[in-house]
Amino acid sequence: MTHKLVTPLFLIFFFIFSTLYHAVLSDDQSNKTEEASPPPPSPFDFLKNLLGSQKGQNVKGVKELKEYLKRFGYLNHDQSSSNYLNTNNNNEGGGGDDDFDEQTESAIRKFQQNYNLTVTGSVDSKTVSKMMMPRCGVPDKMNGNNAGFHLDYKFYDGNPKWPPSKSTLTYGFLNGTPRQGVYAIRKSLQDSASVSHFTFKYTEDYANADLKFSFQKRYHKDNNPFDGPGGVYAHAWAPPIGAVHFDSEERWTLGKFPHSIDLYTISLHEIGHALGLQHSTVQAAVMYPYVGAGEVKNLQDDDIEGIRALYTL
Ligand SMILES: [Zn+2]
Ligand SMILES: [Zn+2]
Incomplete structure (x- = not known):
């Protein structure tokens, strides 16, 4: 008798367990798919093309890089107004061409210093990763080299x-x-x-x-x-x-x-x-x-x- 009862009970438990297991597994897999799915296109995608570029080169996208550096306070930025956002119609780019010149290198160095990255002056992978993240439109303000300190307000x-x-x-x-x-x-x-x-x-x-x-x-x-x-x-x-x-x-x-x-x-x-x-x-x-x-x-x-x-x- 006991033996006859155990088998159906075992089957019921097995069924419940396997259903739950697959539910958890498929949920887990869908999360992984979501996490692994590529991020949607971004206006900062041009930076991917610049990975490894450095002073002296002419690479398509350096013009946009200069505009980026200017816009966020690292290249020829006019910080004379107290709010730092553009107050006039001068929306010209930083240099207008794709030449990775000395000013561009210096601006990249400033950016790397401000974000506590290794200061190389070239567009390395850590710099690209940081620059590609979504960000606030207010330009950054540099205060000496405070990067990495506990307080930096x-x-x-x-x-x-x-x-x-x-x-x-x-x-x-x-x-x-x-x-x-x-x-x-x-x-x-x-x-x-x-x-x-x-x-x-x-x-x-x-x-x-x-x-x-x-x-x-x-x-x-x-x-x-x-x-x-x-x-x-x-x-x-x-x-x-x-x-x-x-x-x-x-x-x-x-x-x-x-x-x-x-x-x-x-x-x-x-x-x-x-x-x-x-x-x-x-x-x-x-x-x-x-x-x-x-x-x-x-x-x-x-x-x-x-x-x-x-x-x-
Ligand atoms: Zn902000
Ligand atoms: Zn606005």
């Missing part, structure tokens, strides 16, 4: 900030702002308020809000056009302008998803600019300008110490 030249009398800032959304954008921005504002003296108050009067949030596409009348999916994901202006633009063509999400950008993380970053913080080279910091695929961050010591130092809290 920075301010804009002249330390523009909201006046002490203005600890309540109003914020508004341009009509048509996606719902998940509103949610992520509100959460970021709450978390920024919790580490500073600021309170943020919603206003329907978008045009007169201190902080103006909008999703924009390609050319949008501020001389800093967005570039479609990948590449630059957002940009913002320092006080007292306080405008924050997100590239509406990015794959925005809330949370960690492959090949997507977390709206909360980027909102925190851009609000940092709108309060007066510049880019940090501390990789864990919210104010680090590059974002890894599916990366989600919360405010770090570097960000919090930065805002407290700027407003002497």
Whole structure:
């Protein structure tokens, strides 16, 4: 009797186990396929073609490389305006040709120094990998050689900030702002308020809000056009302008998803600019300008110490 009962029970267990096992396995395989799938095309893809290039060469794509280095603060960049984004119609490239000249090499060296990479002056694989990551459109500011230090928060030249009398800032959304954008921005504002003296108050009067949030596409009348999916994901202006633009063509999400950008993380970053913080080279910091695929961050010591130092809290 016992023997006759054991066999069907065994079969039932075997069936359940194998079904579960295959369910787990196939789930695992689909995740692997997702992770292994190539990233979607990016405006920074031209950099792949430049791997190994160095001074003295003429390689197709060096023109775009010079434009990249100029745009992000490493080559002939005009940092005279306090917000560092383009304020005039001069969107000319860095050199206009594909010659990898001395200035280009020097700009690559600056970039490598700022990101704590081996300073070679050539377009090596680590430099290409860093440069190809999606990033903020605000140019970087170099502060000597602080790369790799625990704290590296920075301010804009002249330390523009909201006046002490203005600890309540109003914020508004341009009509048509996606719902998940509103949610992520509100959460970021709450978390920024919790580490500073600021309170943020919603206003329907978008045009007169201190902080103006909008999703924009390609050319949008501020001389800093967005570039479609990948590449630059957002940009913002320092006080007292306080405008924050997100590239509406990015794959925005809330949370960690492959090949997507977390709206909360980027909102925190851009609000940092709108309060007066510049880019940090501390990789864990919210104010680090590059974002890894599916990366989600919360405010770090570097960000919090930065805002407290700027407003002497
Ligand atoms: Zn930024
Ligand atoms: Zn813009």
